[in-house]
Amino acid sequence: MKKKQMKNPRNAYGEKLVELGEKNKNIVVLDADLSKSTKTIMFAKEFPDRFFEMGIAEANMISTAAGLASCGKIPFASTFAVFATGRVYDQIRMDLAYSQSNVKIFATHGGISVGKDGASHQMIEDIALMRALPNMTVLAPSDATQTSKIVELMADHVGPMYARVGRANAPILYEPEYMETLELGKGMIVEEGDDVSILACGTMVDTALDAQRHLKKKNISAKIIDMHTIKPLDEKLVLKCAKETGHIITIEEHSVIGGLGAAVAETLAEQSRDPVGFYRMGIRDHFCESGDPADLLKKYKLDQAAITKTAEKLVND
Numbered sequence: 001m002k003k004k005q006m007k008n009p010r011n012a013y014g015e016k017l018v019e020l021g022e023k024n025k026n027i028v029v030l031d032a033d034l035s036k037s038t039k040t041i042m043f044a045k046e047f048p049d050r051f052f053e054m055g056i057a058e059a060n061m062i063s064t065a066a067g068l069a070s071c072g073k074i075p076f077a078s079t080f081a082v083f084a085t086g087r088v089y090d091q092i093r094m095d096l097a098y099s100q101s102n103v104k105i106f107a108t109h110g111g112i113s114v115g116k117d118g119a120s121h122q123m124i125e126d127i128a129l130m131r132a133l134p135n136m137t138v139l140a141p142s143d144a145t146q147t148s149k150i151v152e153l154m155a156d157h158v159g160p161m162y163a164r165v166g167r168a169n170a171p172i173l174y175e176p177e178y179m180e181t182l183e184l185g186k187g188m189i190v191e192e193g194d195d196v197s198i199l200a201c202g203t204m205v206d207t208a209l210d211a212q213r214h215l216k217k218k219n220i221s222a223k224i225i226d227m228h229t230i231k232p233l234d235e236k237l238v239l240k241c242a243k244e245t246g247h248i249i250t251i252e253e254h255s256v257i258g259g260l261g262a263a264v265a266e267t268l269a270e271q272s273r274d275p276v277g278f279y280r281m282g283i284r285d286h287f288c289e290s291g292d293p294a295d296l297l298k299k300y301k302l303d304q305a306a307i308t309k310t311a312e313k314l315v316n317d
Helices: 009-023 041-046 058-070 081-086 089-098 112-117 126-131 144-156 204-217 235-245 260-271 293-299 304-316
Strands: 027-031 051-053 074-080 104-108 137-139 161-164 188-191 196-200 222-226 229-231 247-255 277-283
Touching: 009 027, 009 041, 009 104, 009 144, 027 041, 027 058, 041 051, 058 074, 058 089, 074 081, 074 144, 081 089, 081 104, 081 126, 081 161, 104 144, 112 293, 126 137, 126 161, 126 229, 126 247, 126 260, 144 161, 188 204, 196 204, 196 235, 196 260, 196 304, 204 222, 204 247, 204 304, 222 235, 229 260, 235 247, 235 260, 247 260, 247 304, 260 277, 277 304
Parallel strands: 027 051, 027 074, 074 104, 104 161, 137 161, 196 222, 196 247, 247 277
Antiparallel strands: 137 229, 188 222
16 A cells, blocks of 8 residues: 655644735734644744734633734634633633634644543543534544645634644645635545445544445445534535435544534434434543553544444444
């Protein structure tokens, strides 16, 4: 198999901020003492007068971003996912969602693949928290190319938004021209298939594609969907998958409660007229622990082998 080309989505975020900053002087960036990790340091070096280092004061960062938005600026506020949502939920709820502020929260280090930082930093509830807020758009790009395009769309979209990426380098799944037609709220059919639909987001899209290749050897045809927008969910595509394959698996580096799997389950329960076998893959209502990222993903059944086994069982039962 050809070796995958890798690039960290965090680097794509930093590079795109600089590109956007050159074109639009209203773009401003805030960080909470983690700019080297979130890569907003790239913007800080190019536009120091439009970068605000808020220190370890995430709540203040969000409220300041809302104030800047009220003055016509387009703020991107960044820190780790565990701090970007859990530590500052009240400020996000009132200053951004309720007020419909044009603030973009871009969080890094989401999920359990932060590894050895342990449960205190393994954010598995952020999508659920943000998805529950009225007016909030929720995004989870899957590679560096898609991240770059989504950041561009975030800058153009008016209203509060939340996006999360992981910590590690990730395979490049898409060429830039493939992103030209990407739309917020519209899932991407990455591979066609007839037997089962695997709906994945973020870091799990590449793993789902690996599983698809293994399933093919078992004569199981899997449709792979990159559901980069979790809210608003592409309900039409979910129902299309239910009708065409009759089996759906969701996979996310997040709790199965309140995330992509929950959103798809709600859509199927309320709208599907077709019988469908359905299973959510994710963290099942518990905290994880410190460990090597690959070991953690294997233990919590978020690796290729687990997806392949789950799909095989769902189709054959």
